[in-house]
Amino acid sequence: MKFKAFLTDNGVNLLEKRFLPALDKMGRICHLYLSRDHAIFLHNLLNGDGVQSIAQFRKETLFEDYRISSQNDDRIAFSLDLALLHRALRSSVSICIEGGAANRLQIKLVKKLPPNSRQPTPFLTFETKGYKSAVIQDVPISKPLSRADVMELQSALDMAQDLPQTLVQVPDLVQLQSFVDRLKHVGDLLNISITQYGDLHLQVSTTLITVGSEFRKLRVLGVQAEVPAGDPDMSAQSRTEMAIQRGEALSVQVSMKHFAKSLQCHLAKPDCAFYGIAPQGTCLTVIFQFFIPGTRQTDKSVSLHCRLPVLETGSG
Numbered sequence: 001m002k003f004k005a006f007l008t009d010n011g012v013n014l015l016e017k018r019f020l021p022a023l024d025k026m027g028r029i030c031h032l033y034l035s036r037d038h039a040i041f042l043h044n045l046l047n048g049d050g051v052q053s054i055a056q057f058r059k060e061t062l063f064e065d066y067r068i069s070s071q072n073d074d075r076i077a078f079s080l081d082l083a084l085l086h087r088a089l090r091s092s093v094s095i096c097i098e099g100g101a102a103n104r105l106q107i108k109l110v111k112k113l114p115p116n117s118r119q120p121t122p123f124l125t126f127e128t129k130g131y132k133s134a135v136i137q138d139v140p141i142s143k144p145l146s147r148a149d150v151m152e153l154q155s156a157l158d159m160a161q162d163l164p165q166t167l168v169q170v171p172d173l174v175q176l177q178s179f180v181d182r183l184k185h186v187g188d189l190l191n192i193s194i195t196q197y198g199d200l201h202l203q204v205s206t207t208l209i210t211v212g213s214e215f216r217k218l219r220v221l222g223v224q225a226e227v228p229a230g231d232p233d234m235s236a237q238s239r240t241e242m243a244i245q246r247g248e249a250l251s252v253q254v255s256m257k258h259f260a261k262s263l264q265c266h267l268a269k270p271d272c273a274f275y276g277i278a279p280q281g282t283c284l285t286v287i288f289q290f291f292i293p294g295t296r297q298t299d300k301s302v303s304l305h306c307r308l309p310v311l312e313t314g315s316g
Helices: 009-026 082-099 147-160 173-183 236-245 256-268
Strands: 002-007 029-034 038-043 052-058 063-069 076-081 104-112 121-129 134-140 166-169 189-195 200-205 210-215 220-222 249-255 272-277 283-289 302-309
Touching: 002 009, 009 038, 009 052, 009 082, 009 256, 009 302, 029 147, 038 147, 052 147, 052 256, 076 082, 076 121, 076 134, 076 147, 082 121, 082 134, 166 189, 173 200, 173 256, 189 236, 189 256, 189 272, 200 236, 210 236, 236 249, 249 256, 249 272, 249 302, 256 283, 256 302
Parallel strands: none
Antiparallel strands: 002 063, 002 104, 029 038, 029 076, 038 052, 052 302, 104 121, 121 134, 166 220, 166 272, 189 200, 189 249, 200 210, 272 283, 283 302
16 A cells, blocks of 8 residues: 655645645544545545535645555545644645755655554655755554445445535625624524525524524526515515425525534635535535636636535425
8 A cells, every 4th residue: 555746836735725724624533535536535424423524636736746556446545633734734844945946745655663662553744855854744644444444435425426406606605604603602503495596594593582694696506496476575484485385495404513614614715605405405515616716617626515414304
């Protein structure tokens, strides 16, 4: 089982400045899944508990001179601590900068014998080589997953790629986060409704108070329906209930904590975000989209999305 590559400048910037800070907010421990073509960071895909997040990169986006081999179809997966990974990367980058253009940052899998141990331990190692010296930063990792576990991880990844039939583009993520920060003080459960007309309705209810907000006429991807003629004075809740009865909306309840956590993905600096509810209301999906710099074209070499477990389904 072997893996080594050199991080590109773009790869360093994406990981150090954007994705690792965002993913660390999802949870410190995650899986890193390496294949011939991709590097994928995965949260909660095997235990199914909490927010699932999937950040996928084509190998050329992060690396050059990429080499991987294993008896499991050249696939390697292990878990690691994102905070330790981020710290090692930051430290290695600062050494590279001090050393100038002669330094390149290599990343590779190694086994080493820790102090006072007789059992070799796996590490993900950053190595910076200059003219006169080499600096090594070791990040401890789990024992690489077995063939069966890698197959289970791949199966969970395949299932997590299914998209909701209707997606709505949400407004500014920072604005949405500010609104959710206020809602957090009201209650622990968030009701979310999404219509095929492009409406997103958020609501928190307690025995004493109900607070909500509605975003209307959002951009819709996928299945879309014409806005029905109706009473312009109808409340947002009444409109949503009618849409559910028509089969043109879905409604679910999620943990406010999970929803707030998913919004931390704005640290990865996505260009836009879409929300959707899976068929039968099995999960709430958030898809973050990235553009090729200087364009409005989707950058297909990078993807990030979250799936939030549902506590209660109110869909028809």
